[in-house]
Amino acid sequence: MNIKEASQQTGVTATTIRYYEKEGLIPAIDRNDVGVRAIDDRIIRRINFVKTMRAAGMSIEALKEYIRLFDAQEDNTAQQFKLLNEQIAIMAEKRDDLQTAIDHLRWKVDHYEDHMAVTEEELRAVEKNRADQ
Template sequence: MKYSIRQAANISGLSASTLRYYESEGLLPHIQRDENSRRYYDESNLEWIAVINCLKSTNMPIEQIKKFVALHGEGDKTLYQRLEMVLKHRENVRKQIDELNEYMDHINYKVDYFKLACELGTEKELKKKKYPEHLYIRDDE
């Protein structure tokens, strides 16, 4: 099936200008054009858009994504290189998740704190308490 840029944007949740940017940056190298030179996208393009969106949303730099796409274009001889890239990225995402979980613990503590303060009508007594040590935000990480 063929999709216009507007349809591809709607399906992917990205803007048409983002899709054009991805193409101009070489992230979507195989976008075809019709007889009027209008872009159209197929299922393969939509799959690539989903991969790129996933990698970008998990903080893989655009330059790394370009490298991944370029390696894919070189075929099976780059399978191990692509595997290494994805494994490294997975580890980075795990670290991000761990960090976000720490922040979530801190936020949950603050929610409980403010709920209790609202029930008591004051923070006065609560301010005397210390945070549990694991909720301190550390600068050394």
């Protein structure tokens, strides 16, 4: 299939597929007689893998390293597990940060009348006093 078809099948833009190839995240794609990329199932599977790992928040650098380890001839399972566990820790930290922000906003919504409205009124008074001076 060509890059447009691969894009439609994977949900990854043609530009991103070209970027993945340039960065070595997917293997070099064979081309047909007229230079059009001929994408096979192996490439589709790798595109989907990279897409999934990027959605999981893995950086390009970490993903390159993971793929290098995966493509190597020797068993690099321990290093691959290490990278995956590091990614889990990064994502858990991001999740915790997001949950803290959500909880903070939820508290503000739940206490709007007794906290936010009062605080906003105080800020308006300060701004008015400042403008009057």
